[in-house]
Amino acid sequence: MTPTTDAHSPSVEFSPTLPQIVGVLGGGRMGAGIAHAFLMAGCTVTVVERDLDALGGAHVRVHAAVQKSAEKLRTSPPAQEPAANAAHAADAAHAAMARLRLSTDYVHLAPCALVVEAVPEVVELKTKALLEAERHLDAAAVLATNTSSLSVTDLARNLARPENFLGLHFFNPVPASLLVEIVAGLRTSPALASAATGWVAALGKTAVSVQDSPGFASSRLGVALALEAMRMLEDGVAGAQDIDNAMVLGYRHQTGPLRTTDLVGLDVRLEIADYLARTLGPRFDPPQILRDKVARGELGRKSGKGFFDWDPPPAATPAATLHPRQPHEGPRP
Numbered sequence: 001m002t003p004t005t006d007a008h009s010p011s012v013e014f015s016p017t018l019p020q021i022v023g024v025l026g027g028g029r030m031g032a033g034i035a036h037a038f039l040m041a042g043c044t045v046t047v048v049e050r051d052l053d054a055l056g057g058a059h060v061r062v063h064a065a066v067q068k069s070a071e072k073l074r075t076s077p078p079a080q081e082p083a084a085n086a087a088h089a090a091d092a093a094h095a096a097m098a099r100l101r102l103s104t105d106y107v108h109l110a111p112c113a114l115v116v117e118a119v120p121e122v123v124e125l126k127t128k129a130l131l132e133a134e135r136h137l138d139a140a141a142v143l144a145t146n147t148s149s150l151s152v153t154d155l156a157r158n159l160a161r162p163e164n165f166l167g168l169h170f171f172n173p174v175p176a177s178l179l180v181e182i183v184a185g186l187r188t189s190p191a192l193a194s195a196a197t198g199w200v201a202a203l204g205k206t207a208v209s210v211q212d213s214p215g216f217a218s219s220r221l222g223v224a225l226a227l228e229a230m231r232m233l234e235d236g237v238a239g240a241q242d243i244d245n246a247m248v249l250g251y252r253h254q255t256g257p258l259r260t261t262d263l264v265g266l267d268v269r270l271e272i273a274d275y276l277a278r279t280l281g282p283r284f285d286p287p288q289i290l291r292d293k294v295a296r297g298e299l300g301r302k303s304g305k306g307f308f309d310w311d312p313p314p315a316a317t318p319a320a321t322l323h324p325r326q327p328h329e330g331p332r333p
């Protein structure tokens with residue numbers, strides 16, 4: 001890689017080869033998916049959560065995603081015989097879970113070459129988590145945020161090494177989504193943004209590169225469509241399924257804007273809309289129906305109800321069976 005000559009940053013080289021030791025802050029919906037993506041690409045991944053209960057949930061989510069990948073491998077057209085496929089799938093799942101580390105202590109991020117932050121979309125929370133992570137990392141390590149909408153430049157403000165920080169915006173659900181937005185803040189090293197396209201390719205996904213701007217490309221457009229769909233529902237123009245069908249069948253969207261909102265989480269979308277309204281103007285003001293549903297706890301798939309009804313989410317592993325552990329320990333049962 002060409003060394004950067006940015007006045008703010010020392011010369012730093014970034015390799016397009018995928019970092020092999022990776023940390024993920026927050027093992028919720030996105031963090032678990034991101035952890036799964038790196039595990040399946042052969043990396044060792046440490047997921048750090050805020051407490052043992054949350055750690056149990058993270059473990060369940062990562063394990064379920066790995067099992068789903070293994071099942072896909074098992075049922076894919078056999079390279080040799082079905083039995084060989086099954087053995088290969090079981091081995092791959094076992095190997096991936098053996099590379100997973102779980103902790104509630106940021107100190108276990110120390111060996112990571114890359115840490116992806118995926119804590120809730122609350123600026124104070126993210127700033128604190130990023131600062132705490134950076135404290136434990138090597139000077140050459142890269143920090144990334146999975147923020148959907150917050151300013152990467154602002155999140156970098158208090159970091160000691162803002163040139164080593166960028167946005168890696170994965171999409172939900174991570175295993176099925178082929179897109180990652182690479183967001184360069186004002187002080188992100190151009191060499192880092194360029195190297196990250198190689199990492200995204202190594203995860204089997206495609207990168208789009210955007211400059212830091214509210215909502216980037218994807219959230220700004222996606223939220224605009226979803227808010228209009230909610231206003232139409234509120235105005236009684238059509239039912240949720242019909243509004244979604246108009247986009248799915250009429251415009252070949254894979255999922256309608258209301259179902260997508262259920263998958264993203266209504267609370268997450270409300271936070272993003274509030275932020276976009278503050279930064280880009282009142283066209284992003286969240287409709288009352290969104291505020292009401294969030295206030296009632298109708299958060300979409302994760303709560304069993306949003307604009308549609310969903311099966312209840314899987315139960316978390318009882319916290320008592322999980323303990324923070326050292327990164328060098330073996331697989332968690």
Ligand SMILES: NC(=O)c1ccc[n+]([C@@H]2O[C@H](COP(=O)([O-])OP(=O)(O)OC[C@H]3O[C@@H](n4cnc5c(N)ncnc54)[C@H](O)[C@@H]3O)[C@@H](O)[C@H]2O)c1
Nearest residue numbers: 026027028029030049050054118119120121147148172264
């Ligand atoms: N849900 C989506 O569709 C989606 C898509 C793209 C990006 N994002 C972004 O990804 C981020 C996470 O979203 P999510 O949907 O996974 O949220 P989530 O609520 O499912 O997960 C957040 C996790 O962070 C953990 N956490 C909270 N504080 C922490 C701390 N200090 N240290 C470590 N872990 C902590 C929580 O326990 C929780 O498990 C947000 O920035 C969101 O905007 C979400």
